[in-house]
Amino acid sequence: MTTLLVLLLLIAGAYFVAVLEAWISNGRFRLAAPLYATIALLGRESIVPRKPDRIFFEVGPVLLLLSALLAATVIPLTPDLIITELATGALFINAALVYVLVALLMAGWGPDGAYAMIGGWRFLGQLIAYAMLIVMPITAVAMRAESLLSTQIVVSQLGLWNIIYQPLGFVLFFVASMALAFLPPFDMMIAKGELAGGVEAEYTGARLAVFRLGRLVLIITLASATAIFYLGGWQGPWLPPWAWSAIKILVVTATMLLAGRYMPRIREAHLLSWCWMLGIPLALINILIVGILVLEFP
């Protein structure tokens, strides 16, 4: 029952992201547009390119959706609304999301097309840039909670949210999750207007629909993860817990989409040097500061 409810909420969230993304990128607010787009995609023929690596070509979009869904299973929307409570929850989110990379490599390699392949390998370069900036801030979050349980992490922020307790970690995690969800300005692997869709280029019809759904679910999953790691999850005054979760997730999603709107696209090599020369030292400093805070002001 919980599983079904969370899945429905994720689909609703993905729909919302699609509406919001269109609103932010082309300025038109149309509630029904994703519905029409879905019907159009499902109605079109799904072309298989010549000489594909058939297994990768078929598995790629499904794996993208699957890894985003798996990461969502350990995210608590209210104290009770969580699919499975894992003792390694915070680590599991990251473990599931690493398979986004595998999915994009498969989708890039599978169709045997130059643009798609370049897109796929670009994402590998991007992963090497952002991966540490996902793990290290989570480490600091888990340090404060003294647990990897995702509900425990939310409870540990009672009174003071992590965005205030460790703002440095929040900024790093926020940027890294935008890179993980290949949102603009980190969308070199899709790169509309340059790579002709990149990883998406050879997909059409139902397969493309699955791929795009996977990306939308990924965005909403990452926004939920940000909300429970840094914004106190379901906590807040007056309103019921589910409402606070919803508000926070929507605000984070909107911020992610808006932030990308006003920035130039960043090449993965530049991202790599920024992340390793600035990001990782900052993440280590964040761990040090949080360690001192945890020991001194428990």
Added chain:
Amino acid sequence: MMTAQMFFIAFFGLAAVWFGIVVFRTFSMVRSALALLFSQTALGAMFLSMQAEFLGVLQIMMMATEMSIMAIFMVMFMMDPGGLGEMEMTHQKRLSLVTGFVSFVAAVMIAVFVDWGPMANTFPDAAQQTVDLGLELLGRSMLIFEMAGITILTAMIAATAVAIQPAKKVSQ
């Protein structure tokens, strides 16, 4: 419970072996690398079936990145990365056959003849396991892990230093 556990351990074990075989059956470098990834993921799933949650999740997480990075190196350095030319890329077959067979026999001997001690009836829950593992890593085993870490780091720096071409002197 016990039979379900045995079933899943056996299932993922066989999956790991099968993907291990696929690594050598395919000509495509990317398929080969990702088959190795799924072999390792199946090992991680075996850890999960054995209720070693932290180890399982860690294995599943680490291998995805490592094998994907290996894939790009295999594509860069092999002559026929797509495997479409069906080019022969194996070598030293007799040596590898012998080594493989000897290691297999050794592994089986170890599994059968070593006295593994009595089977544990009680074990800590997953959260306690994580705590215990942390205390172990930062206590008794710290020296070993630090040594291993520094050795790997040295090897990485050395490998990079060897791989970089020396800068050519610009002749006027």
